Every structure is written in C-alpha cells, then in structure tokens.
Amino acid sequence: MSLQTTQRPSALGLLLLCACNGAIGDPGQTEPVDDPSRPTDPRDPTLRCDVTTVGASPLRRLTHVEYDNAVASLLGDTSRPAESFVPDPERGLFENAASVQTVSPLLAEQYLETAVALAEDVADIGALAGCDVSDRACVQSFVERFGRRVYRRPLTSDEVAEYVAIYDSVAAESDVETGVRGVVASLLASPSFLFRPEFGVEAGTLRRATGYELASRLASLLWASIPDDELLDAAEAGELDTAEGVEMYARRMLDEPQARPAVAAFYEQWLGLRRIETTSKLDTAFPTYDEELRDSMSEETRRFIDHVLWEGDGRLETLLTADFTFVNGPLAELYGIDGPSDTATFERVMLDPSERAGVLTQASMLAAYARPDESSPVKRGQWVRVRVLCQELPDPPAGVPSLPMPREGVSTRERFAMHTADPACSACHSLIDGLGFGLEAYDGIGRFRTVDNGVDVDSSGEVTSTTDIDGEFDGGRELAERLASSQQVHDCAPRQWLRYVLARHEESEDLCSLRNLQEAFDASGGDLRELVIALTQTDAFLYYGEAR
Amino acid sequence: MSTDERFLLSRRALLGGIGVAGISAFMPRGLARAQETAPKRLMVVHVPEGMWNSAPRPTTDGNLGDILEALEPHRDYVTVLNNLTLESRDHGPGGDGHHRGVSHMLTGTEMADASNAGGPSVDQYIARAIGSATPFASLQLAVRIIYNDTNARFVWADARRAVPAEQDPWAAYDRVFGGVMPGMTTTPRVDLRRSALDHAVREIGSLRNRLPTVDRDRLDSYQTSLRDIERRLMTLPRPEAMCALPTLGGRTDPRAEDNYPAVGRLQMDVAVAAFRCDLTRVISLQWGNSNDQCSYPWLGVNNLGHDLAHNNGNCDPDGAKKLTVFRWYAEQFAYLLQQLRDVPEGEGNMLDNTLVLWASEFGDSNGHGGSRLMWVLMGNAGGYFRTGRVMDCGGRSTNDVLTSLCNGMGLDDATYGNPAYCDGPLSGLRA
Numbered sequence: 001m002s003l004q005t006t007q008r009p010s011a012l013g014l015l016l017l018c019a020c021n022g023a024i025g026d027p028g029q030t031e032p033v034d035d036p037s038r039p040t041d042p043r044d045p046t047l048r049c050d051v052t053t054v055g056a057s058p059l060r061r062l063t064h065v066e067y068d069n070a071v072a073s074l075l076g077d078t079s080r081p082a083e084s085f086v087p088d089p090e091r092g093l094f095e096n097a098a099s100v101q102t103v104s105p106l107l108a109e110q111y112l113e114t115a116v117a118l119a120e121d122v123a124d125i126g127a128l129a130g131c132d133v134s135d136r137a138c139v140q141s142f143v144e145r146f147g148r149r150v151y152r153r154p155l156t157s158d159e160v161a162e163y164v165a166i167y168d169s170v171a172a173e174s175d176v177e178t179g180v181r182g183v184v185a186s187l188l189a190s191p192s193f194l195f196r197p198e199f200g201v202e203a204g205t206l207r208r209a210t211g212y213e214l215a216s217r218l219a220s221l222l223w224a225s226i227p228d229d230e231l232l233d234a235a236e237a238g239e240l241d242t243a244e245g246v247e248m249y250a251r252r253m254l255d256e257p258q259a260r261p262a263v264a265a266f267y268e269q270w271l272g273l274r275r276i277e278t279t280s281k282l283d284t285a286f287p288t289y290d291e292e293l294r295d296s297m298s299e300e301t302r303r304f305i306d307h308v309l310w311e312g313d314g315r316l317e318t319l320l321t322a323d324f325t326f327v328n329g330p331l332a333e334l335y336g337i338d339g340p341s342d343t344a345t346f347e348r349v350m351l352d353p354s355e356r357a358g359v360l361t362q363a364s365m366l367a368a369y370a371r372p373d374e375s376s377p378v379k380r381g382q383w384v385r386v387r388v389l390c391q392e393l394p395d396p397p398a399g400v401p402s403l404p405m406p407r408e409g410v411s412t413r414e415r416f417a418m419h420t421a422d423p424a425c426s427a428c429h430s431l432i433d434g435l436g437f438g439l440e441a442y443d444g445i446g447r448f449r450t451v452d453n454g455v456d457v458d459s460s461g462e463v464t465s466t467t468d469i470d471g472e473f474d475g476g477r478e479l480a481e482r483l484a485s486s487q488q489v490h491d492c493a494p495r496q497w498l499r500y501v502l503a504r505h506e507e508s509e510d511l512c513s514l515r516n517l518q519e520a521f522d523a524s525g526g527d528l529r530e531l532v533i534a535l536t537q538t539d540a541f542l543y544y545g546e547a548r
Numbered sequence: 549m550s551t552d553e554r555f556l557l558s559r560r561a562l563l564g565g566i567g568v569a570g571i572s573a574f575m576p577r578g579l580a581r582a583q584e585t586a587p588k589r590l591m592v593v594h595v596p597e598g599m600w601n602s603a604p605r606p607t608t609d610g611n612l613g614d615i616l617e618a619l620e621p622h623r624d625y626v627t628v629l630n631n632l633t634l635e636s637r638d639h640g641p642g643g644d645g646h647h648r649g650v651s652h653m654l655t656g657t658e659m660a661d662a663s664n665a666g667g668p669s670v671d672q673y674i675a676r677a678i679g680s681a682t683p684f685a686s687l688q689l690a691v692r693i694i695y696n697d698t699n700a701r702f703v704w705a706d707a708r709r710a711v712p713a714e715q716d717p718w719a720a721y722d723r724v725f726g727g728v729m730p731g732m733t734t735t736p737r738v739d740l741r742r743s744a745l746d747h748a749v750r751e752i753g754s755l756r757n758r759l760p761t762v763d764r765d766r767l768d769s770y771q772t773s774l775r776d777i778e779r780r781l782m783t784l785p786r787p788e789a790m791c792a793l794p795t796l797g798g799r800t801d802p803r804a805e806d807n808y809p810a811v812g813r814l815q816m817d818v819a820v821a822a823f824r825c826d827l828t829r830v831i832s833l834q835w836g837n838s839n840d841q842c843s844y845p846w847l848g849v850n851n852l853g854h855d856l857a858h859n860n861g862n863c864d865p866d867g868a869k870k871l872t873v874f875r876w877y878a879e880q881f882a883y884l885l886q887q888l889r890d891v892p893e894g895e896g897n898m899l900d901n902t903l904v905l906w907a908s909e910f911g912d913s914n915g916h917g918g919s920r921l922m923w924v925l926m927g928n929a930g931g932y933f934r935t936g937r938v939m940d941c942g943g944r945s946t947n948d949v950l951t952s953l954c955n956g957m958g959l960d961d962a963t964y965g966n967p968a969y970c971d972g973p974l975s976g977l978r979a
Contacts, residue, residue: 059763108773189744373861
C-alpha cells in the first residue's frame with residue numbers, strides 16, 4: 001500500500017492520506033476544492049508568493065468561552081453564564097469552526113434570556129453609565145462608550161439613536177434605570193455582539209482588515225475575549241493599521257494573564273487533551289482509575305503545557321520530548337516514582353527518560369487514546385498521524401468487525417494485527433498501526449509495562465509516509481524524538497494554528513501565509529510563543545477575504 | 549391590549565392558582581373535546597446501542613418477551629417492529645456506526661458530510677407542518693450527553709442544521725412553562741426581552757445584506773430562532789387544554805450519572821405536561837449518547853453501555869447486564885405511556901392521540917450493524933394505526949416507518965428520506 005500524496009511528492013506535508021486507495025479527497029471536510037493546477041504544499045518551490053492572496057474570512061460567532069470572558073470584561077459579571085448554554089457542536093479538532101456556528105432555537109433563547117438577566121443583574125446601573133441616567137445626554141454618551149466595547153467599533157449615529165429610542169420606550173413604561181437595562185439587554189442580544197461581522201477596507205486590489213477588526217481578531221486569539229478600551233483606542237488612532245503596530249500590541253497582550261488560558265486552549269484542542277475528561281475505564285481492567293486519577297492526569301498535562309509555554313523555553317521540541325512533568329500522589333504512583341503523597345500537591349519531577357518523553361507519553365494522552373479495557377494502537381496511531389503530522393485519514397467504513405476477544409498469551413498488539421490483516425483494512429491501518437504499536441509499552445491508563453497479557457511487550461514501530469522521518473523505531477521516546485526532529489511536524493504546528501485562527505481549513509490562498517508562518521517558526525528555533533506573534537503578521541490575519 | 553398581554557393573561561387565567569414551580573395544579577376544562585378534534589402528537593425517543601442479536605426478540609405471536617416485559621400493561625398500544633434495516637446508513641460520507649447511525653436514523657438520507665446529517669429528521673419535518681399551532685413548534689429534551697459530536701445529534705431541522713436538546717429539566721421547565729408563571733408576567737423582564745428581540749431582528753435585517761451570501765445562513769439561523777420565540781410570545785395555547793404543571797422537586801446535577809434515572813423521569817414529566825398544556829405537539833427525547841457513556845450504577849451494572857454493547861473486556865459474558873439495561877429502558881417507556889394514559893382526552897386518553905417512537909441506531913449492539921433493528925411504536929395517532937402486535941418487517945427500510953409516521957400524523961408523503969431507500973409506508977401497520 002503506498003500513500004497517495006497528490007502528483008507532487010513534495011506535497012506530502014499536506015494532509016490527504018485519502019481513502020487510502022489512491023483517490024484524493026478529504027472526506028471529513030467540505031471546504032472548497034482547490035484548483036488542482038495550483039500547488040498544495042506551502043513548501044513547494046513553484047508556489048509564488050510575490051503577490052498577496054487572501055482566503056475567506058468567514059463570519060464568526062463568539063465561542064461560549066469568549067462570551068463569558070466578554071461579559072466579565074463588560075459588566076464585571078463573572079458568573080460565566082455560557083457554561084450552561086447548549087454546547088457548540090464539535091467539528092474537526094477545534095471548537096471554533098465558523099461553518100457550524102449557527103444559532104439553534106435553544107441557543108437563541110439562551111442568548112436572549114441571558115442578555116436580559118445580565119442587564120437586570122447589574123447592581124448599580126447608574127454607576128455603569130457613570131452619569132445621571134434620567135438625562136438623555138448621559139444615556140447617549142453611555143450608548144456610545146459602552147456600545148463601542150460591545151460592538152468592538154464605534155456605533156453609527158443611527159445605531160446610537162436606536163438604542164436611545166429603546167431607552168425612551170422602556171423608560172416610558174417603567175423607569176429610567178430600567179430603560180438603561182433595556183439598552184444593555186439589547187446590546188448583548190445584538191448580532192453585532194454575538195457575531196463578529198467584518199468587511200475590511202480597500203487596500204489596492206485586496207481588502208485589509210480594519211483597525212477595529214484587527215483589535216477583535218487579536219482579542220479573540222490572545223485573550224479569548226473582546227478588546228478593551230485601550231486596544232479600541234489604538235484602533236481608533238490608527239496604530240493597528242500597520243503590521244508593526246499589530247505586532248507591538250500582540251506582544252503586549254501576550255504578556256497579560258488572560259493570554260495564558262486563551263493560548264492553552266489551542267493546545268488542549270490541537271492535542272485533544274480534553275478527551276481525558278470524558279474517558280472512562282472498565283473497573284475490572286483498571287480498578288485504580290477513578291475520578292481523582294482522571295482529574296490528576298488532566299491537571300498534569302495542563303500544568304506541563306503551561307510551564308513549557310510560559311516558564312520554560314516555549315519550544316515545540318520540549319513539548320514533545322521533555323523528561324520532566326508535574327505529578328501529585330496518585331500520578332507518582334502511576335509513574336512509579338517518588339513524589340508528593342497527597343492529591344492536592346503537584347511537584348515538578350524528572351521521569352525515567354527511557355520510559356517517557358513529553359506530552360505523547362503522559363498518562364492523560366495514553367489513557368484518553370486507549371480502549372476502556374486496554375491500550376489502543378489504532379487510537380494512538382491516529383492521534384499522531386492526524387494531530388502531529390497533519391495528515392488526514394478517511395473515516396472508518398461502516399460495519400467494522402469487532403476486535404477478537406482478549407485472551408491470555410495473546411498480546412494486544414497481536415490481536416490488533418489480526419483484526420486489520422484483511423487487505424481492505426490494512427490499506428489504511430498500515431498508516432496508523434505502525435505508529436501506535438510503538439506505544440504498546442503503556443497500558444490503557446498510561447502505566448509503563450514490559451508484559452502484556454502474559455507476553456513480553458513488543459514496542460517496535462514504524463513511521464511511514466512522512467517527508468523526513470520514515471523508518472523503524474522502538475518505544476515512546478524514540479517516536480517522540482523522531483517527531484520532534486521532523487520538519488513535517490514543525491510545519492504542522494503552524495498549520496494547526498492557522499486553522500484555529502481562521503476557524504476553517506486552509507485554502508490555496510492561505511498557502512503563502514502558511515509558508516511565511518512556517519519559516520518564521522523555523523527562524524525562531526521552534527518557539528511556540530513567537531509562533532503566536534508570527535500568526536498576527538500573516539496576510540491571513542491582516543487581510544479580509546470575502547467568503548465565496 | 550397588546551398581543552403579548554393577551555397571551556399572558558390568557559395563560560395566567562388558564563393556570564389560575566398556580567403559585568410557584570413545584571406546585572402541581574389542575575385547571576378544569578371548559579368543554580370536553582371530541583376525540584377527532586384532539587390534536588395528534590409525536591414523541592421520538594432515542595435509546596442508544598440497540599440490543600445483542602443473541603437476545604430473544606418479541607415474537608409475532610404477540611409475546612413481548614423478556615426484553616419488553618415492562619410494556620405488557622400497555623400491550624394494546626404497542627406495535628413492535630422487528631427486523632428493520634437502516635438502509636441509508638451504509639451510503640455516503642460519515643464516521644463510524646455511531647455517528648452514521650444517529651445521523652441517519654430519522655433523516656433516512658446520506659449525510660452532507662462526516663459532521664452533518666443530509667436532511668431533516670422526521671420529527672422536524674412533521675413539526676414544520678403542524679408546529680405553528682402551538683407556542684413551541686417542537687421541543688428537544690435529552691439526558692446526559694457526554695460527547696457533543698455527531699453521535700449526540702439525531703434531531704436535524706435540515707441538512708447541516710442540528711437541533712440540540714435541553715439536558716436540564718429545570719431549565720426546560722422554566723423555558724416551557726416560564727411564561728405562564730405569575731411574577732414573570734408583569735415585570736420589566738418581559739419588556740426587556742421584547743425590546744432586545746425586536747432590536748436584534750431589525751439589526752440582522754440590515755446586517756445580513758451586507759454580508760457574503762455564504763455567511764448569511766449563520767445570521768439567518770439566529771433570525772429564524774428569534775422569530776420562533778417571537779411567534780411563541782404571540783401564540784395562544786388552546787384555551788380548553790387541560791393543563792397541569794409537573795412537580796420537579798429540588799434541583800440536582802443533571803450531569804451526574806447517579807441522577808440519570810431521575811433526570812430522565814423529569815424530562816418525561818416536562819414532555820407530558822407540555823403536550824397536555826398544548827404548548828407543543830412534537831417532542832424528542834434522547835437518552836445519552838449513541839456511544840453510551842452511562843454505567844447504570846443504580847442497576848448494579850457498573851459498566852458503560854458502550855462496553856456492554858461490545859462485551860468489552862468480557863464484562864458481560866452472557867449478556868445479563870445488557871438485558872438488565874434494556875429492560876430498564878422498557879420500564880421508562882412504561883412510565884411514559886402511563887403518564888400519557890393518565891390524561892383523559894375525549895372518550896379516551898392522551899395516548900390515543902399520540903405516537904411514541906422508540907428508535908435505536910443499531911440492530912445488533914455488538915456489530916453496531918444497521919440491520920435487524922427493532923423499533924417500537926406506541927400509541928395509534930387517533931386510531932390511525934392498528935396496535936397491539938409484533939410485526940416482522942422482513943428487512944424493510946426504516947424510511948418506510950418514517951413515511952408511516954408522517955402519514956399517521958396527517959401528512960400525505962409517499963416516501964421519507966432518500967426515496968432510494970424507501971418503498972413507501974410500511975404495509976400492514978394501518979388500522
């Protein structure tokens with residue numbers, strides 16, 4: 001089985017493991033099909049980047065996290081009401097895919113009711129307005145000032161007049177304070193708050209994102225929120241009209257505390273770390289796996305990423321190969337090392353480097369990408385292939401036969417191998433299992449093991465169908481180091497970031513942005529903090545593209 | 549008097565002395581309605597994971613067997629549909645059996661892509677036809693959804709438009725019955741909601757035309773949903789409806805596994821009351837995910853439904869646990885049917901005018917297959933169906949059942965879903 005990679009071998013960095021049968025496609029997606037005559041790989045030397053091209057900037061809706069952060073910032077209301085909103089559908093790796101950001105009847109109702117409830121819950125509406133709310137001039141200035149933050153741009157005079165009219169009519173029925181509450185409720189239910197409409201401004205033959213639009217993009221990327229007054233002032237003063245200005249503010253924003261959870265959210269989604277939160281195990285197989293252990297695993301990886309990004313060297317290689325981590329009592333036991341004895345205390349510890357390397361061999365990953373009663377070379381292999389190598393796999397066919405029942409003397413690896421021996425299965429599984437087999441020294445909750453079902457563990461694996469790291473390997477560390485050394489992997493991180501920032505899959509118009517991003521990432525020596533800054537310098541970030 | 553006030557006064561008058569949530573109250577009916585004028589109602593219920601092929605099914609001699617024993621007291625209302633095929637499932641894009649099964653189950657057509665169904669589910673299709681008569685065109689309720697991907701979504705307004713469900717019965721209660729509760733009728737809250745709604749609708753109107761065509765659908769979805777709320781604020785429930793609000797009791801965590809049975813029961817209570825008050829005529833109820841993440845501790849099972857389905861780790865060697873779980877779901881339906889039967893309507897009871905569909909995405913749990921499905925139809929939609937039997941459907945397509953549902957609800961469709969997988973209404977089902 002050879003991997004179909006498009007006509008051009010150099011295009012391998014780009015997805016398309018496609019049906020595993022030679023046909024090119026991307027079954028999970030319905031993005032516009034690129035012109036086949038154009039390069040699909042940003043590293044392709046025939047790709048010309050002397051002319052700026054911009055892909056679509058789809059209409060975005062606030063994610064639930066952004067909504068909560070926004071109302072906290074606007075009203076000081078930290079009740080996080082969106083946590084009880086109907087959850088957004090999951091599509092692809094990221095929670096912000098623009099194409100599925102519709103508003104169901106239930107969500108519309110939650111938006112409306114919450115807007116009203118938040119407006120009613122403002123303790124001192126006069127203080128929020130900052131003037132005498134029986135005075136229409138006061139109300140008008142409040143609408144202008146507060147409205148600018150809600151809309152992330154100045155309101156037009158018509159818009160201001162509409163809100164003042166709402167104040168008038170509600171106040172006429174009740175009282176002036178309720179009138180102001182009516183304004184707040186209407187602002188919070190408005191599509192200009194809930195969505196992020198962009199139009200850009202003419203820049204030659206293209207459209208550049210306006211300063212206000214860039215302020216919103218920065219706030220969404222770096223704070224998972226809306227801009228503050230300072231950032232809006234910068235937009236108003238034209239300070240965001242240049243890439244240099246955007247970079248200066250991006251750096252400033254990245255230093256703020258709210259950048260940490262916002263940036264961490266990308267890694268949690270890219271690496272699928274939240275999956276552990278809903279991972280259950282069979283008691284009979286893993287009696288020690290309980291809620292406490294599960295939460296500990298999740299916390300370990302959070303702390304690890306936070307440390308690498310903000311206290312550590314911030315490098316992708318460290319994320320993938322670090323020999324340290326953070327453990328509490330239950331995790332120290334799982335890893336078989338000395339550590340704190342209680343659950344609440346996490347300590348930085350060194351792990352046996354022959355057994356562990358980076359995020360890939362952390363218990364949260366190994367447990368989440370496993371079966372309820374055993375490991376899963378398939379889930380783990382798929383994880384590496386899709387998330388770290390940026391290659392897409394087709395969906396499994398309907399009616400997959402069950403795995404043979406476990407029995408003593410037959411290893412998990414052998415059973416999986418039997419399961420996928422059929423040529424119809426092995427076509428795809430050869431791309432997956434060779435990676436996953438290399439992680440067989442970790443059981444279904446991530447414990448290191450040398451024996452599986454009475455058989456000595458065989459953790460030899462093989463990397464295939466990559467641009468630069470094909471070959472046999474043995475065990476988690478070798479795999480992690482191989483990945484960390486790979487240009488394909490180093491090109492994947494920027495690609496995933498770009499998808500996250502654009503809230504869609506990349507298109508051919510984005511390839512030059514992607515190339516620049518990948519080159520900037522290389523130039524920084526794989527620095528993940530610089531990667532975020534570099535994102536804000538891409539044409540994809542700075543320009544507006546009308547969705548076709 | 550504005551339309552709103554009329555609505556609220558009418559509903560308040562209707563509910564008379566109801567004080568606070570949690571106090572059940574009955575309103576006397578003015579005129580008894582004749583059976584033929586009683587509205588027809590539809591409730592579709594998803595129970596995950598199907599049943600092992602090796603478990604004996606009800607037999608055509610009318611024996612409901614072990615698995616449906618709990619429905620015995622209601623057997624006259626029950627039609628067991630054995631041996632159906634979810635034909636469309638093995639066509640078109642899509643993920644594994646769970647994702648495909650749930651997305652295809654009530655839509656009966658190829659998915660638009662791996663994350664989206666390709667057409668409306670039958671309940672939504674029917675709601676579109678009959679929903680304008682009630683404040684809510686339809687209601688979606690669910691119990692403890694863990695994964696919010698495709699395998700949590702069996703209700704679709706249309707291709708690519710999933711309709712998510714409320715998982716919290718207390719929130720569902722407030723939403724459905726909130727407008728009829730005193731204290732919420734004269735406060736500024738109603739005014740603010742109205743102003744905010746009107747403003748949002750106006751602004752969408754001016755914004756949408758400035759946006760690229762492909763972006764308008766998201767904005768439109770907000771507009772449509774707001775219009776739906778607006779219409780509800782102005783829709784009068786039928787004054788003769790015999791309304792009684794459920795008693796929910798103290799709030800607990802609807803996400804906690806231990807509360808699964810209690811939350812399910814409350815959701816059924818909300819559903820029955822919503823029917824009874826004629827606030828809607830179409831309801832869906834989803835028990836968990838297709839990939840069943842409940843371990844049924846109150847039954848002493850303590851293994852995830854999904855593990856039982858596959859007998860993962862030999863956790864259920866003889867299928868005893870799976871059977872226990874399946875029988876428990878049958879008991880939930882028995883409860884639902886009893887609640888419906890307890891409401892007198894015309895010469896009979898509310899179940900006489902209601903259709904309840906128990907659907908599952910799989911036939912054989914273990915293989916996660918789309919053949920040999922067993923669905924159960926309960927109620928007869930005002931005498932449209934001949935109930936009280938077990939049918940062997942001989943591998944007929946589930947789309948045929950969906951067509952029959954449409955017909956039973958008064959729509960004259962000849963097929964449902966992709967006609968390639970439909971031979972028309974299921975023969976032998978009608979009275």
